[in-house]
Amino acid sequence: MALSYNSTSFLIVSLLLISFILTSVKADLIDDVCSKTQHKDVCLSTLKGDPRSKGANLKGLMMISMDLSQKSAQSVRDLVEKLLDEATNPELKSRYSFCCTSYNDAIDNLKKLPDLFKSKDYNGINTHASAALSDPSKCDDKFSGPPAEVPQLKDANDKLRGLIESILVISKLLKGR
Secondary structure: OOOOHHHHHHHHHHHHHHHHHHHHHHHHHHHHHHHOOOOHHHHHHHHHHOHHHOOOOHHHHHHHHHHHHHHHHHHHHHHHHHHHHHOOOHHHHHHHHHHHHHHHHHHHHHHOHHHHHHOOOHHHHHHHHHHHHHHHHHHHHOOOOOOOOOHHHHHHHHHHHHHHHHHHHHHHHHHOO
16 A cells, blocks of 8 residues: 555654654753753753763663763862872862862762662662762862862862762652652
C-alpha cells in the first residue's frame, strides 16, 4: 500500500515537530536545572557546552555533571599546586596549602558520587556533594584579605561550585520521582 503525497507530508512534518519538541524539552531541562543554582551562567555554559548533554535526560545530566565536577576539582587542585609551587609570599603559601587540602577533600567526596548514584542513594549524593561544595568556598574564604585571590582561581572555584550545585539540584529532582 503506497502512501499518498498528503500522508507522506503529514508524516514528515509530524516527525520534524516531534524532533523539535524533544530538542526543546532537553534544552529546557538544562535551563530548569541551572536556574535552581546560584551559579546559573556557569552551569548553563558548562552543561550546554558538553556535547553529551544534547538529548540527555535527567539521569544523563547527572552523569555528565558528576564527571565534569570530578575533572574540574582535579583541575583546580592542579592549579592550586602550581600556585603553591610558584608562591614566595609565606601567607600565600599557607593559603594555597590549605586550598590543596580542601580540594583533596572535594575530590574524595566527588569520587563517591557515581556509586551512590548507581544505588540511587540520593541522600548520600546530597551529603557528599554538599561537603564537596563547601571546599571551594573554604578556599575562597582564605582570601578575604590581602593578598588577593588570583582571578583564575576564583573563576575555577565558581565553575566547580556551579557544577556541584547542578548535582544537588538533579539529585533532588530525581529523589522526587
